[in-house]
Amino acid sequence: MNSAPPERSVIDSLYRISRLVSETEDAREALETILQELVDVLGASSASVALTNPDTNLLEIEVTRGLSINNSQFALPLGIGITGWVALHGRPLLVPEVHKDPRYVPVKASIQSEMAAPMLVDGSPVGVVNVDSDRPNAFTERDLKLLSLLTIEATSVVSRLWLIRQLKDKAHQLQTLLRIGQLLGGKRELKDILNSITRESRKLMPCRICAIYLLNEDRTRLQLEAVSGTEGPIDYQEELSLSETAVGVAIDRRKQVAIQNLPQTEEHHFIELTQSAGLSSLLATPIICENQSIGVLNAYTDDPHRFNNDERQLFSSMASMGAVAIQNSQLYARVFQSEESLRKNERLTTLGLLSAEIAHEIRNPLTVIKLLFDSLTLDFAEGDPRRKDTQVITEKIIQLEEIVGRVLSFGKSRTEMHALYDLNTLVEETVLLVRLKAEQTGVDLVFQSAEQSLRVEAHKGQIQQVVLNLVLNAFHAMPDGGKVIVTVAKDENLDTPKGKVIISDNGPGVPAALRERIFQSFLSGRPEGSGLGLAISKQIINSHRGKIELVETGPQGTTFQFSLPLA
CATH class of the missing domain: 3.30.450.40 (GAF domain)
Structure with missing residues (x-):
C-alpha cells in the first residue's frame, strides 16, 4: 500500500492546480493537467473525470489517464456504479476492493480499488473525479480526504474557466447579433x-x-x-x-x-x-x-x-430583430408602391392632356367624314351583306364621335344615357367586326350565344370595346393561329341575375409575372402594346356595375370573363 503523500507535495499540487486559471482558457486542458496531478500525488494507476450531460442527465467521460474509454463508451445514469452513486449523493467514496462492491461497474479488468469525489457547484454535483489502482486496499481515508481537497480546488478552477468561456461566448454572441442587425437593416x-x-x-x-x-x-x-x-x-x-x-x-x-x-x-x-x-x-x-x-x-x-x-x-x-426587419420590408414595399402610384398618376395626367389634344384634332376631319358618308347613296337591297356593313360603319362613326366627345369633356359633369340591349346580339355584332382579322391570323373564331335573351342596360360602344379588347388580345397571343371561343351565358351562381361573356383561347397563357397585375395601367406583355386595353376594360365594366376577371391561364390557354347585371 502506498504511503501517504507528504504535506509539501499536496500543497505544491494545490498551487499548481490553482495557477491553471491564469495559464489556460481551455477547461479540458485544465482537467487533463489536474488528472495528472492526482495520479502523481495519490500514486494512482488511472484516473478519470465524468461530467453530467445537461441534456441527457447522464455521466459522460470527459478526460482520462491510464484508461482507454471515451464518452461514447461510458454513459452512466445517476446512482449507477460508484461514479453514479457519488454524483447522486454528493459525497466522496472509498472502495478498497471494487470486485466486492455490488455498485461497481467494470471499466478496466486490472482495477482493484477506487476512490471518487463529487465536483460540486453551488451544492449541486456537476461531475465526479475518480482515481483507481491496480492493487486492492491501495488508498486510505487520508487519501480520500486529499482527493476531496484537490477536487474542490479543481472544481473551483474549472468553474472559473467555464465562466470565462461563457462570458466570451456571450460577448461573441452580442457581436454577432450586432452584425446580424446591421445585415438585416441593409436588406x-x-x-x-x-x-x-x-x-x-x-x-x-x-x-x-x-x-x-x-x-x-x-x-x-x-x-x-x-x-x-x-x-x-x-x-x-x-x-x-x-x-x-x-x-x-x-x-x-x-x-x-x-x-x-x-x-x-x-x-x-x-x-x-x-x-x-x-x-x-x-x-x-x-x-x-x-x-x-x-x-x-x-x-x-x-x-x-x-x-x-x-x-x-x-x-x-x-x-425580435427579424420582426423589425420584416416590418421594415413591408413598410418599404408600401412606400415603393406609393411612389409607383404617383409616377403612374403623372403619366395618366400627361396622357389625359395628350388625349384631349388628339381628340380635338380628330373631331374636325371626323365631322367631314360623317357628312360625306351620309351624303352617299348606299341603299343596298335586303340580304346584301354590304347593307349590314354600312350600318356598322355608321354606328362606328357615331361611336368615334362619342369617344372624342368623352375625351374632350373628361372631368366635367355629364349624364350618359344607357339603353337596353340583348347581350347575345351585342356580342355577336362585335365578333362579326373581327371575322376578317381572324381569317388573316389563322384563328378559328367561334361564337356561342345563350339559349335565352339576356337584356342588359349598357353603353353599346363601350361594351363592344371591352369584347374587342379581349378578343384581339387572344389573337395577339396566338400569332401562329389557334382557336378563340366567345360564349354568352346566364350566370346561375349569383343571387342577382347577371349575364356573362367568356372569351377563351388555346394560346400559351399570361406570363406569371403579369397575372396579379393584369388589369393595371401601362402593363403589357407585348413590346408594341400600350398597356391600357385591360385597364380601360375594367373601368368600363365597373361603371356598368359588373365584374371582369382572369378566370384561368396556363400552357393550355387563357380564359377571361366579364358579367353585367340583367335588366
Missing part, C-alpha cells in the same frame, strides 16, 4: 431577409436546421418561407394549419415552445425532413410585431437537447 426584399435570418440563426446557436413560418392573411395557416441547414438553403415547401402543430401554440400564446424528442411526439410538421435529417429537438420562437404574432422562428437539433435560458433568450433576440 429590403422580404425573401432575402428571411433567408438571412435562418442562415445567421443557425450559425449563432449550434443547431442542425433553422426555419421560418409566416402566417397567411386570414391568420389560420402557416406558410414555410425559408429553411437553412449546415450546407446552405434547403428547398422544402410546407403549409400548416395552426391546429395541426405545436408551432401553432407558440403563435397563439406568443411564448416559446420546446420539444426535446420530436420523433416520439405527434408533431405533424417537417415530417420528411425530420426523418431524413434525423432531427430530434425543436425550439419554436414566435415572431412578434406590434404586439401580434406574425410567424415563428424554429431551431432544430439532431441530438436530444434541452434548450437553456441563454439559448432561449438568444433566439428571442433573433426573432
Whole structure:
C-alpha cells in the first residue's frame, strides 16, 4: 500500500492546480493537467473525470489517464456504479476492493480499488473525479480526504474557466447579433431577409436546421418561407394549419415552445425532413410585431437537447430583430408602391392632356367624314351583306364621335344615357367586326350565344370595346393561329341575375409575372402594346356595375370573363 503523500507535495499540487486559471482558457486542458496531478500525488494507476450531460442527465467521460474509454463508451445514469452513486449523493467514496462492491461497474479488468469525489457547484454535483489502482486496499481515508481537497480546488478552477468561456461566448454572441442587425437593416426584399435570418440563426446557436413560418392573411395557416441547414438553403415547401402543430401554440400564446424528442411526439410538421435529417429537438420562437404574432422562428437539433435560458433568450433576440426587419420590408414595399402610384398618376395626367389634344384634332376631319358618308347613296337591297356593313360603319362613326366627345369633356359633369340591349346580339355584332382579322391570323373564331335573351342596360360602344379588347388580345397571343371561343351565358351562381361573356383561347397563357397585375395601367406583355386595353376594360365594366376577371391561364390557354347585371 502506498504511503501517504507528504504535506509539501499536496500543497505544491494545490498551487499548481490553482495557477491553471491564469495559464489556460481551455477547461479540458485544465482537467487533463489536474488528472495528472492526482495520479502523481495519490500514486494512482488511472484516473478519470465524468461530467453530467445537461441534456441527457447522464455521466459522460470527459478526460482520462491510464484508461482507454471515451464518452461514447461510458454513459452512466445517476446512482449507477460508484461514479453514479457519488454524483447522486454528493459525497466522496472509498472502495478498497471494487470486485466486492455490488455498485461497481467494470471499466478496466486490472482495477482493484477506487476512490471518487463529487465536483460540486453551488451544492449541486456537476461531475465526479475518480482515481483507481491496480492493487486492492491501495488508498486510505487520508487519501480520500486529499482527493476531496484537490477536487474542490479543481472544481473551483474549472468553474472559473467555464465562466470565462461563457462570458466570451456571450460577448461573441452580442457581436454577432450586432452584425446580424446591421445585415438585416441593409436588406429590403422580404425573401432575402428571411433567408438571412435562418442562415445567421443557425450559425449563432449550434443547431442542425433553422426555419421560418409566416402566417397567411386570414391568420389560420402557416406558410414555410425559408429553411437553412449546415450546407446552405434547403428547398422544402410546407403549409400548416395552426391546429395541426405545436408551432401553432407558440403563435397563439406568443411564448416559446420546446420539444426535446420530436420523433416520439405527434408533431405533424417537417415530417420528411425530420426523418431524413434525423432531427430530434425543436425550439419554436414566435415572431412578434406590434404586439401580434406574425410567424415563428424554429431551431432544430439532431441530438436530444434541452434548450437553456441563454439559448432561449438568444433566439428571442433573433426573432425580435427579424420582426423589425420584416416590418421594415413591408413598410418599404408600401412606400415603393406609393411612389409607383404617383409616377403612374403623372403619366395618366400627361396622357389625359395628350388625349384631349388628339381628340380635338380628330373631331374636325371626323365631322367631314360623317357628312360625306351620309351624303352617299348606299341603299343596298335586303340580304346584301354590304347593307349590314354600312350600318356598322355608321354606328362606328357615331361611336368615334362619342369617344372624342368623352375625351374632350373628361372631368366635367355629364349624364350618359344607357339603353337596353340583348347581350347575345351585342356580342355577336362585335365578333362579326373581327371575322376578317381572324381569317388573316389563322384563328378559328367561334361564337356561342345563350339559349335565352339576356337584356342588359349598357353603353353599346363601350361594351363592344371591352369584347374587342379581349378578343384581339387572344389573337395577339396566338400569332401562329389557334382557336378563340366567345360564349354568352346566364350566370346561375349569383343571387342577382347577371349575364356573362367568356372569351377563351388555346394560346400559351399570361406570363406569371403579369397575372396579379393584369388589369393595371401601362402593363403589357407585348413590346408594341400600350398597356391600357385591360385597364380601360375594367373601368368600363365597373361603371356598368359588373365584374371582369382572369378566370384561368396556363400552357393550355387563357380564359377571361366579364358579367353585367340583367335588366
